[in-house]
Amino acid sequence: MWEQSRLEDTELFLLGINHETAPVALRERAAFTAAEVPAMLERLISRTMVTEGAILSTCNRCEIYIVTPQPASARQLLQQFFSDTRPALSDDDFQHFYFYQGEAVMRHLFKVAAGLNSMVIGEPQIVSQVKDAFKLAFDAGTTGIYLNRLFHTAFQATKQVRSETAIAEGAISVSYAAVKLAQKIFKDLSRQQVLLIGSGETGQLVARHLQKAGVTGMWITNRTFEKAQVLAEELGGTAYPYDQITQLLPEADLVVGATGSPDYVLTQAMVKDV
Numbered sequence: 532m533w534e535q536s537r538l539e540d541t542e543l544f545l546l547g548i549n550h551e552t553a554p555v556a557l558r559e560r561a562a563f564t565a566a567e568v569p570a571m572l573e574r575l576i577s578r579t580m581v582t583e584g585a586i587l588s589t590c591n592r593c594e595i596y597i598v599t600p601q602p603a604s605a606r607q608l609l610q611q612f613f614s615d616t617r618p619a620l621s622d623d624d625f626q627h628f629y630f631y632q633g634e635a636v637m638r639h640l641f642k643v644a645a646g647l648n649s650m651v652i653g654e655p656q657i658v659s660q661v662k663d664a665f666k667l668a669f670d671a672g673t674t675g676i677y678l679n680r681l682f683h684t685a686f687q688a689t690k691q692v693r694s695e696t697a698i699a700e701g702a703i704s705v706s707y708a709a710v711k712l713a714q715k716i717f718k719d720l721s722r723q724q725v726l727l728i729g730s731g732e733t734g735q736l737v738a739r740h741l742q743k744a745g746v747t748g749m750w751i752t753n754r755t756f757e758k759a760q761v762l763a764e765e766l767g768g769t770a771y772p773y774d775q776i777t778q779l780l781p782e783a784d785l786v787v788g789a790t791g792s793p794d795y796v797l798t799q800a801m802v803k804d805v
Contacts, residue, residue, distance in 0.1 A: 546609035547594030585668035721745035729790035
């Protein structure tokens with residue numbers, strides 16, 4: 532932890548939203564994709580009052596971290612940045628945002644990285660997402676002494692928390708929780724035909740949890756068909772083109788959506804006749 536004197540002339544600030552403060556629709560309006568983050572960071576740093584910056588954007592949260600010597604205008608600057616880059620946000624939307632300064636930013640990031648602020652407490656995926664966010668900022672050249680130390684200290688604290696406490700013993704991911712829910716509904720998943728939409732990181736986790744739960748009939752589809760094929764071959768499933776979802780739905784007992792798409796993968800029109 533830094534001494535307070537280290538923060539006198541330059542301060543850390545954070546403005547963001549998460550699953551506890553905002554509904555999915557609002558989080559989607561505020562979110563940044565990994566592909567656009569470098570350009571957004573460059574735009575953020577181009578504002579003369581910001582010396583360092585990082586963006587953490589996942590399905591459950593969107594947070595912007597900055598270092599600036601102008602504490603009085605930090606919140607206004609961050610809110611204006613969101614408004615300029617995310618025009619779908621309204622003034623009323625910002626009542627769902629939280630704002631932290633100084634040591635409160637540190638405490639918040641430590642909790643986030645350790646999984647204490649996750650939808651599923653203790654889930655291990657969030658620390659990888661935080662590391663990815665830091666790497667994007669580091670590679671973009673928008674981190675410096677403050678954010679470098681902040682994030683690295685958070686990673687060290689997370690490692691210590693997971694090794695010295697019992698949080699990891701009960702930690703599960705959202706993908707694991709979804710499969711456990713399916714088991715409660717169907718009892719025996721080995722007899723169910725599963726349609727998995729998405730074969731990215733989350734989709735892969737879901738698929739492996741389903742396989743461990745006894746699923747043998749798994750259809751896998753993805754916007755990039757080749758990725759669906761790779762996962763299907765690994766797990767003994769069958770890959771289908773993404774545009775065949777509607778035809779597959781009537782024959783599936785369980786459908787799991789695990790994509791990073793900001794749009795709905797299943798619509799009312801697609802399922803009304805199922």
